[in-house]
Amino acid sequence: MNFKKKRANTKEEIPTTAMPDIVFMLLMFFMTVTTMRDIDVLVSFKLPEAKALEKIESKRLVSYIWVGKDKRMQINDSFVKMEEIEGIMYDKKQALPEIIVSLRSDQNVDMGFITDIQQALRKAYCLRINYSAMIKV
């Protein structure tokens, strides 16, 4: 009796020569989309939630103001005081006229504080703002 299994005579290997190419393509994709985080966020905050969210089209135009739970504010890499915002933002507006200011504020800050920031932004002519929020599910 012959117990030998019947097999096809063809080669049974998966060609792997193209695998590095595919992996490199994936690699290229991730390399191009990666943006290294360039600013350390020093304040702690929890964003509010909203439904009618819009995406910011161009990240290049965005400038952030962080407001923490303890009402400390951060612009760029350092803490700022309320009086300094106008000057800083005015300079930014001069450098980049289409600037969008993204306000990343903690959800429990009172509005008086936010209004003060907004007044400073209005004086600095940074009129396009965006209230950063998480999507509500």
Next chain:
Amino acid sequence: MLKKKQIPEATIPTASQADLAFLLLLFFLVTTTIDIDTGLGLTLPEYIPEEEQIEVKIDPSRMAAVLVNENGDVLIDGNVIPVFQIKDMLKARIASKNDLPKNKKMIVSLKTDRKTVYHVYISALDQIKLAYFEVRDEYSNLKFGKKFADLDEEKKSIVKEVVPIIISLAEPESIKNS
């Protein structure tokens, strides 16, 4: 006797190339943060010093004043309602202005107390924007049979013309010390 020495096979082993590429790939996969910034966009009014401010009379029928107090209660034109009902209140009023000329469109004015909590303000603003978005969607469904987001730029601008988003932030009252 001159016999050429046989050259040994000179190939670079490429079997591990895939592994190397995978390592690099993993590194970039791990470090990538695809964070798309999302938020509620708004354009602030220009700053005008108090003594130069002029009062403009606006027809009360095109104005909806949304007031949010420190407890999170919402007042629209004298009625106290919960935050999540703002949308339904405004939608009908915004939609009724669709056929009117540009200078008769709805203005929603949002005013908060200095002690109102930020997330209440955001959800009120969210409701107002949702109301506008839904009116836009309904209009474009009626006119073009598509949602607003699926329209091309030209048609979008037509809808934007018919349903412009006008949200006005009320001038804050002179700052009181709390």
